[in-house]
Amino acid sequence: MSVVVRYTEQGAVGIITLDNPPINASSQTVREQLKAILDSVRAQPQGIRVLMLQGAGGSFMAGADIREFELDFIPLPDPNDIHGLLESMPVPVVAAMHGHVLGGGLEMALACHYRVAHSGTQFGLPEVKLGVLPGSGGTQRLPRLLGFPLAMELIVSGKSLPAAQALKLGLLDAEFDDDWQEQALEFCISVADKNASHPMLSRLPAVLSDKDKAGLSEKIDELPAADQGGYAMREAARCVLEAAQYDFATGLARERLAFLRCKETNESKALRHAFFAQREAARIPGLNTANLALRSISKVGVIGAGTMGTGIAMSFANAGIAVVLQDLNAQTLERAQQQIHHVYQGSVTKQRLTQAQALQRINAISLTLEDTQLADCDLIIEAVFENFDIKKAIFKRLGEVAKPTAILASNTSSLDVNVLAECSGRPADVLGMHFFSPAHIMRLLEVVRGDHTAPEVLATIMSLAKRIGKVAAVSGVCFGFIGNRMLEGYLRETEFLLLEGATPAFIDKALENFGMAMGPCRMIDMAGVDVAAKVVLEQKKAGQLGADEAYRVAVQRLFELGRHGQKSGLGYYRYEGRNAVEDPAVLEVFKALAKQHDIAQRKDITADEVVQRCLYPLIAEGYRILEEGIAYRAGDIDVVWLHGYGFPAYRGGPMFYAQTLGEQHIRAQMLELAASRGNRFAYWDVPPSLGV
Known part of the structure; x- marks a missing residue:
């Protein structure tokens, strides 16, 4: 086993150095070695009057080993046990920090008696971005240190704080400049003879007034719904409030149960998939x-x-x-x-x-x-x-x-x-x-x-x-590459839905409620109807549009009419400044196109139909892209759609979402759409690899 935690002494200061590159992530091995050192110091202090906990390399500790989230249990020693050891050490423990102090790193620092840092350090509890919550005391210690409103804001948003702000808010005891390590040692010596009882442990239970509790409850109500990416946020907020309802040990236990519930949700699985997919996308198979x-x-x-x-x-x-x-x-x-x-x-x-x-x-x-x-x-x-x-x-x-x-x-x-x-x-x-x-x-x-x-x-x-x-x-090289090639089916069905009688606002709302950052009509208006139309016209010029005369006629007609989107004040919507307003004139355009191409208009289009008809062709094209070797991995496709097209991160990207729904389900729905709508132009053909 490699040494990832080292112990040295400098006079009366015992120095513990975390050295688990690249980010000093908390892992089972780190915790085992840290526990051994803390137990040894506790048993034989030998003149040590203060402990300094620091990180080697670029950061103090930038989070936990996320691979442990995939396990059904927390590998021992439990992080809470380590934090309890730090709090109860017979000598003061100073966290001397630099770089990034995130997630489990900040939770560990909160268990230390004092916290000092280099001026360039960033602090945060970003767990909600992975669909979980701080599961090792963050929701219990932070409100006791900073107060409930600020603690809840930081935990629910996952935002980070620079050192100067952390000092001002009371998260830090001192901030140092470039010679910060020497200054941190001097700080350690200055607190060596102080009482080692942990200051936060004397604040139990935490106090929250009825007025503040009501205000925070209102903020929780404003969070995204649990099934729309807000499950972890809501659970984290609830745990923060419970710091005022329960003793510390009970609060920790309830926080841990909430963490375990969160990590089993599709939201967390999707966000973790996105995290790993982004890192994997940077690796090119076969390229050393x-x-x-x-x-x-x-x-x-x-x-x-x-x-x-x-x-x-x-x-x-x-x-x-x-x-x-x-x-x-x-x-x-x-x-x-x-x-x-x-x-x-x-x-x-x-x-x-x-x-x-x-x-x-x-x-x-x-x-x-x-x-x-x-x-x-x-x-x-x-x-x-x-x-x-x-x-x-x-x-x-x-x-x-x-x-x-x-x-x-x-x-x-x-x-x-x-x-x-x-x-x-x-x-x-x-x-x-x-x-x-x-x-x-x-x-x-x-x-x-x-x-x-x-x-x-x-x-x-x-x-x-x-x-x-x-x-x-x-x-790889193909028309539209990954993102725009998949976008074609999405926009194709958007336009057919418009010709069938759905309004731009109805379509956009359905897809935004699904989680898309912006509906397709608003998206094209923002990017430019002229830009989108020219792509179609280039396809037509190259003979790539196929035999369907109704294909993407809506964007072409809007372009001909000079409705170029937000920049011209008219597109799928009429614009009052940046505000998109439904325009009856554009509905007449779509109605005329429907008549011209013998497309029946109807009033029974549902939001579910919009989502299925727009997303299933997109997903199907993703499978074809994999079949052709255009993308190396399904995760690469998800990365494109998450970071370029506003696909909801809590659904993991279109390929991960397909796994969540079930490939057989998507296959069956596409075959049903082919039967009910007709499949003259092969729009509803199912890729060989989908649902087999």
């Missing part, structure tokens, strides 16, 4: 990155200074990477410059950046009309609108302009990356980098591997994605 020489990326070029290109440029500037933003239109460049200033000054106003930081990011982006200014860039990303001919011409030009070691990427959302790669004359250097709008905010990056993309190019971009704070998932 240790043996690859990654290309250096210190300067990035972006072609196209529209909304997307400007957002991409800011994504790199935010990471301290120099950017050249190039466009042939001077007015477009001027608008881009104004947008860049607007975004960063807004961050200053909201105190997310200092003025100096904002200027540093603004100055990292240079603008030019000349593509020759891209010649020394290490990575060049094409981000013009979806016109295949224009993109092909750009890649032909990049093959001439870019330096030999440069990586060439397209931000296309649907077009054939292999064709663009061939146009460049250097296909090994080419791949897709599909950002999502707004690119400087949205976390997803679809990395599209071409047939000839060099392994080191793919590995370099996956590493770069992490550097710029993106969640990356790899897709």
Whole structure:
């Protein structure tokens, strides 16, 4: 067994160091070794007057080993037993913290007599983001230390606190700067002779007035419903309130039972799946990155200074990477410059950046009309609108302009990356980098591997994605890649439902009640009806639409009518500022299209029908993507939909949701829809791997 907890002494200070890389996660082995040290010190203090608990590496302790959540029991020694040992030590225990102190790490720190930290430390109890609650005393100790309203807010939201705020609120006893370890030792010596009785244990039971209790109960009522991602939040809030109703030991026992209930829910299983899927998506099967020489990326070029290109440029500037933003239109460049200033000054106003930081990011982006200014860039990303001919011409030009070691990427959302790669004359250097709008905010990056993309190019971009704070998932080449290919069936049924008589608001509400961050009609209005229509028109131009003349006619007609969405004030809705309002005129458009294409309108469409008809084709396409090897894993598909399309995290992504429903159930429902609606155009064909 490797040593993950070490004990040393420095004068009268006993120093316990947690050394379980990469994040010092609490695990059975960590707890076993920590218990052995605490038992030894308790039995033979030998002049030790204070204990200092610290972490090696980058953090004090950034949480628990989540793999233990999959077990039916808590591996011994129980975290509560360790925390009880810390509280009852005969000498004061000081948690000296740095990096991240999250989940079980903060629960352990709360059991120490004193807490000090480096000024850059972050603190939090993010368990609800995994569908559970702090299960080792967090809901019982934190309200006794910070009071109930603040403790409940931190636990239910899962938000983290910086050290300065933690000190102000009373979570910390002291905050130190760069020489924090020496200062922490001095602090330990200063408290060495103080009473070792734990200050929080003297606050039992915790006190909560009737007025405060009523106020907190109202806040609980405002949380999401238990079956809509709010189960863990509600259980956590209830446990916080119980800190005022029960003695400490009873509160701990009830908290533990609530934790065990939470981790068995579909919500928790889905959120844990999403957690692991995100990490797995960064690993490329068969690619040994240790043996690859990654290309250096210190300067990035972006072609196209529209909304997307400007957002991409800011994504790199935010990471301290120099950017050249190039466009042939001077007015477009001027608008881009104004947008860049607007975004960063807004961050200053909201105190997310200092003025100096904002200027540093603004100055990292240079603008030019000349593509020759891209010649020394290490990575060049094409981000013009979806016109295949224009993109092909750009890649032909990049093959001439870019330096030999440069990586060439397209931000296309649907077009054939292999064709663009061939146009460049250097296909090994080419791949897709599909950002999502707004690119400087949205976390997803679809990395599209071409047939000839060099392994080191793919590995370099996956590493770069992490550097710029993106969640990356790899897709093979096909129309729409992973996300937009699956979106086609979703939008197809949305449009058919509109022609059959459902309103945009009814469809959006049904899918938002399911958990989608935004319904499809609002989503297209925000992204741009013109953008969505041009994708369909490019498909039509390439002969890819098939024989159904009614396919996606709604978005094409709205585009023809100049209803381009939120930016034009008219789309699927009419806009009063940013507020979407039902527009009777657009319903007449859909009614006319229905008559033109001999589609009967009806009034019996239900919310359940909307959800099934929109989601089942999406899920089915996911299975086809796996069958074709476009995605490496089902989890990669879930990552794309969770981070790029607003699929509810508490449902785990479309592929995990399919497992929750049962593949046989989805298969049966699709066959029933095929029988009831007809299947002339194979819309309801079931993939071979679904439900077999």
